[in-house]
Amino acid sequence: MPRNPSPLKIVSPKPEPSDSLGAGVLPGDASAPQGATQRIVDSITNAIAERRLMPGTKLSEQKIGDIFKVSRTVVRQAFNQLSRDRLVVLEPARGAFVATPTVEEARDVFEARGILEAAVTKRLCAVITDEQIKQLREHLELERAAVANAEVHGRTRLLADFHLVLARMLGNQVLVQMLSELLTRxxxxxxxxxSSHSAEVSHSEHLAIVDAFEKRDVKAALRLLSKHLDNVQQNLRLDPQRVDLADILK
Incomplete structure (x- = not known):
């Protein structure tokens, strides 16, 4: 598949006063603060999660180094971490590119999400508190507002974060990290x-899931979650379409 020709645009978060990242990171300094590497990882990951970075986009070491005021060594460290997370592909003599997931990988990711999120849902439904239900309702209100205002990046992040909020409520950081990686992919x-799955549909499905949580109806919650993930996957174009050259080249 041809690489996306669009220029790389990553917004570097403004550093907090206590942050060690800055012009003091010398070019070629492999001992640069770990925070510098993580900042690049987080920024690229967020851009992918919010669908601001397209699959196949080339990631320039020099440009990213300039954006974050770090050496190319630090940028390469970030690329290596993103590669381990399957978000970036490193190609010899060509550089780093945002990953382009295959159909097989797509199916595997959704299968893994189904298994993991079902376990989260089953466990959470047994222990969820009224205060946590209130927190979920507040999150749903943020979703509703973002969808109504057509805030594309905001609603994308909030709709994905709904699943992370559920995992966080169990207090298991390993689960949160695993699910976070799957959601970004x-x-x-x-x-x-x-995907043609609309934000409005996702939001309404989230509402139904929270209603089931409020009733402590684990069977309904599991059924609704499964339906939600199935709907998302079914709206992806995962089945290769046959191409009729006669129609295309007329």
Whole structure:
């Protein structure tokens, strides 16, 4: 698949006063603060999750180094971490590119999400508190507002974060990290395979899931979650379409 020719645009977060990242990071300094590497990782990950970075986009070491005022060594460290997370592909003599998930990978990611999120849902439904229900309702209100105002990046982040909020309520950081990685890869998959699943539908499905949580109805919650993930996956164009050259080249 041809690489996306659009220029790389990553907004570097403004550093906090206590942050050690800055012009003091010398070019070629492999001992640069770990925070510098993580900042690049977080920025690229967020851009992918919010669908601001397209699959196949080339990531320039020099440009990213200039954006974050760090050496190319630090940028390469970030690329290596993103590669381990399957968000970036490193190609010899060509550089780093935002990953382009295959159909097989897409199916694997959604299968993994189904298994993991079902476990989260089953466990949470047994222990969820009224205060946590209130927190979920507040999150749903943020979703509703973002969808109504057509805030594309905001609603994308909030709709994905709904699933993370559920995992965080169990207090298991390993679960949160695993699900976070799968959700970011899901964003790439949706971009790559042109998801037509609307934000309005996702929001309404989230509402139904929270209603089931409020009733402590684990069977309904599991059924609604499964339906939600199935709907998202079914709206991806994962089945290769046959191409009729006669129609295309007329």
């Amino acid at each position: 899901s964003s790439l998959i949706a971009l790559m395979h042109q």
